[in-house]
């Protein structure tokens with residue numbers, strides 16, 4: 606009896622110990638990666654983009670990195686066509702950073718007025734020009750870190766200028782077209798441009814960053830419109846399962 610009772614008590618203790626044993630911490634939930642980022646699918650998309658847009662490039666007319674920087678600042682909330690129209694006379698009147706930096710603000714405002722948001726853009730253009738003279742010896746800097754110190758310049762502008770003018774792959778240009786298309790193609794499931802850029806930099810080979818940005822922007826302008834994308838004309842149709850596809 607005594608032995609049985611000991612056994613019972615031991616088993617009780619055992620069961621108490623078992624019960625009180627802290628449960629294993631739950632495994633951290635895996636962040637869902639878009640199904641569309643399978644390397645073979647991404648490679649197929651890049652091939653299709655190369656086929657459709659072998660010569661895609663920046664559509665802002667410019668003769669040097671400085672003009673491209675100014676035009677990119679002016680292109681916020683404005684079409685490249687309109688910026689190019691303004692640029693035709695603008696760079697004759699203001700040929701270098703000095704001319705912009707020491708312009709009469711009210712006059713410059715009128716000169717760039719057709720591009721919209723002209724007061725803020727005047728501040729950015731003049732501020733960036735002054736900084737280029739004072740901090741960078743009159744030349745647009747060559748690194749993202751430095752270019753981001755210029756007033757009115759964020760990563761999108763930095764990527765446009767470094768990629769197009771200098772051939773430096775610092776990231777992927779994320780504009781309204783790239784936001785829309787990278788989601789439609791399921792290359793990201795983010796809305797925030799910074800996160801989208803990180804997602805794209807993760808899945809696109811670095812040597813393709815510059816060209817990929819141009820190609821996606823071209824496709825967004827020509828075929829994959831925000832409203833009623835022309836899916837019937839799209840060479841990526843068989844790879845695309847966007848909810849708002851039109852075929």
Ligand code: SF4
Nearest residue numbers: 829834836839842845
């Ligand atoms: S199939 Fe349609 S929605 Fe998909 S990428 Fe092409 S144009 Fe855009």
